[in-house]
Amino acid sequence: MTDSLWWRSAAVYQVYVRSFADCDGDGIGDLAGIRSRLPYLRDLGVDALWLTPFYASPMVDGGYDVADYRRVDPAFGDLDDFDAMIADAHAAGLRIIVDVVPNHTSSAHPWFLAALAAAPGSTERERYLFRDGRGPDGAEPPNDWQSIFGGPAWTRVEDGQWYLHLFDPAQPDLNWRNPEVRAEFEDVLRFWLDRGVDGFRIDVAHGMIKAEGLPDVGPVPGGRQIGLLGKARLPYFDQDEVHEIYRAWRPILDSYPGDRMAVAEAWAETPQRLARYIGPDELHQAFNFDFLDATFTADSFRKVIDGSLAEADLVGAPTTWVLSNHDKPRHVTRYGDGPAGLHRARAAALLMLALPGSAYLYQGEELGLPEVLDLPDECRQDPAFPRTGESRDGCRVPVPWSGTAPPFGFGPEGGAPAWLPAPATWREYTVEAQTGDPGSTLELYRAALRVRRDQPALRDGTLRWLEAEPDVLAFVREGDDGSAIACVVNLSGAPVTVPVAGRPLVASAPLDASGSVTHATPAVLAPETAVWLELSSVG
């Protein structure tokens, strides 16, 4: 791999800034906290960090409601903290990807305040999607669109007009058919590129253009339009004209040295439509949520892997893999929670990290953190919670670093309580408790990331499936230099024979007593366990 193609096989660590490390003791994670933990991240062995929004925001949606795209929220620090953090990250060999939130602003953004103060039809309102309502006196919303967070996607303002918000009312959607909006965001990209960022994660990348005339969706099965996400085209997502935006962004990224990149958070009806976001004149990557949605079975994973690799072939770009993020219950819990869920999560991690393409890790997964299911309702801050009863707070609980009592070193001694409480049981999950314990999940991730870095086959190698017993996934990655690494994952509930001979490099659970796997003594792989083998001869 040439250095300039770093993103093609990078292990990217997602930092949910509010919950990573609190340096100033206000109970909220901050940029100085990230800076102080860069040695941890470097030693973990990741290549890049993706930071969730740290811009000035009223924090209605955890910072995905941006009031000033060029300012750091005081809770997270200031631009000097950002500059110091990125300088140290680069010195440590870590690239920095930042979130950009172009679909909507905060309702506290000066543009929206100006729109509210201005009259219907004004240029100020033209930056957003204001419309007259339907029905007598326009008292009905302009169409039947629903907010992703529940309820109608429209809110009425004092003079009787309505504005569109696909998310919370505090997140008004911008009008991307307005050239002023396009120019503003191109400038925002340049602002952060000038400060040295290596890439952008584009929030709701499929959402900026709405179908002309804002047509109704019509009746949908189950009544909730969100159920159609990724299954059917909605008039507010994945419209063809959205690609014009990325065709304008790409030359901006390309005009900077150092192979800057962008990854889309995009949902599309088919792999072919998702692939349209990627390519030399648009974006570099799109998240592959199918992997996160797969169940812990060989069939489910195999289907997603084959589909994703075929999709990547369509555009000649590597795919991405992700098991958890700040919007979904953590995969330990999705796979059954408790020791069984953790056992499976460890195997899934080795599967993901052995696949071609880049892997996005979510902070805390390297510690095997489960979802916190019993947060008191009054602590929950997800704006969807009051409307849908569902909340994403359980995967956003601050990282446990050290000590035996909450908040486990998240902030300095004597600081304010963390913004979300960690359960007392997390004393077993701290970085301190796991460091040096060869059986810990942290040491498993460290070992796997080290091998992934060191082995060209795992960075660039092609993937070839091997014959294996039912409910076993086995493939080999073969590098140009002749090296080959096999990954064997037993997804069944019974021990299986390993179908290939090689030297074990990393395993998600202890191997057989000898610890070695050879043709002469076919090794057995325990249930729901994964192993990487260095091959001398390919089976």
Ligand code: NOJ
């Ligand atoms: C996707 C982000 O990941 C999520 O956290 C946020 O609520 C929505 N976009 C709206 O910005």
